[in-house]
Amino acid sequence: SQQGEEDPQALSIQEGENATMNCSYKTSINNLQWYRQNSGRGLVHLILIRSNEREKHSGRLRVTLDTSKKSSSLLITASRAADTASYFCATAVFMEYGNKLVFGAGTILRVKS
Amino acid sequence: DGGITQSPKYLFRKEGQNVTLSCEQNLNHDAMYWYRQDPGQGLRLIYYSQIVNDFQKGDIAEGYSVSREKKESFPLTVTSAQKNPTAFYLCASSRDRDRAKNIQYFGAGTRLSVL
Numbered sequence: 001s002q003q004g005e006e007d008p009q010a011l012s013i014q015e016g017e018n019a020t021m022n023c024s025y026k027t028s029i030n031n032l033q034w035y036r037q038n039s040g041r042g043l044v045h046l047i048l049i050r051s052n053e054r055e056k057h058s059g060r061l062r063v064t065l066d067t068s069k070k071s072s073s074l075l076i077t078a079s080r081a082a083d084t085a086s087y088f089c090a091t092a093v094f095m096e097y098g099n100k101l102v103f104g105a106g107t108i109l110r111v112k113s
Numbered sequence: 114d115g116g117i118t119q120s121p122k123y124l125f126r127k128e129g130q131n132v133t134l135s136c137e138q139n140l141n142h143d144a145m146y147w148y149r150q151d152p153g154q155g156l157r158l159i160y161y162s163q164i165v166n167d168f169q170k171g172d173i174a175e176g177y178s179v180s181r182e183k184k185e186s187f188p189l190t191v192t193s194a195q196k197n198p199t200a201f202y203l204c205a206s207s208r209d210r211d212r213a214k215n216i217q218y219f220g221a222g223t224r225l226s227v228l
Binding site for chain 1: 148158
């Protein structure tokens with residue numbers, strides 16, 4: 001089963017508004033990452049937050065991590081039509097033969113102009 | 114122009130046929146990954162490779178095979194044993210020495226359909 005679960009599944013907002021997406025996971029992690037995917041394209045890394053960090057900023061992005069609740073949130077401020085995409089959280093899990101990312105099902109964000 | 118190149122962009126498979134998806138990277142990354150994405154779902158790991166001539170099964174390896182003969186190449190073969198191959202396939206790579214991060218860089222994907 002998927003490690004991460006995003007909420008909501010879909011979000012529609014007006015340009016200029018803020019968008020908040022949430023992610024919950026099940027096991028211990030080394031870090032949590034957020035990726036963006038435009039329709040029919042590959043994923044692009046947005047931001048990484050380590051397990052010992054609580055909040056991180058990058059431009060209009062703000063990520064929080066609560067390891068006690070096994071949850072994270074991604075906030076996009078002052079959204080633009082170009083932010084329309086699917087957003088995925090991914091948890092980094094170390095394994096015997098390397099490490100892997102476990103992805104959630106994603107949140108589809110639509111920003112209306 | 115550095116990055117990950119996947120080809121073809123679209124691929125059609127006939128019943129009983131094996132098809133191979135290409136993935137090439139010029140980022141000098143050690144680790145490479147193959148994912149499958151179904152509509153409305155996240156990515157599921159098929160195979161991954163941390164080093165040349167070595168690879169490991171992911172969560173849904175049945176019906177797939179890979180090779181890693183060169184650092185820059187990690188082709189995926191969808192065999193006839195994969196009964197439901199229609200999906201979007203994504204290849205990714207990461208720098209092994211960023212093991213504590215494992216930030217992955219993705220290709221543009223190959224969409225496979227069954228005729």
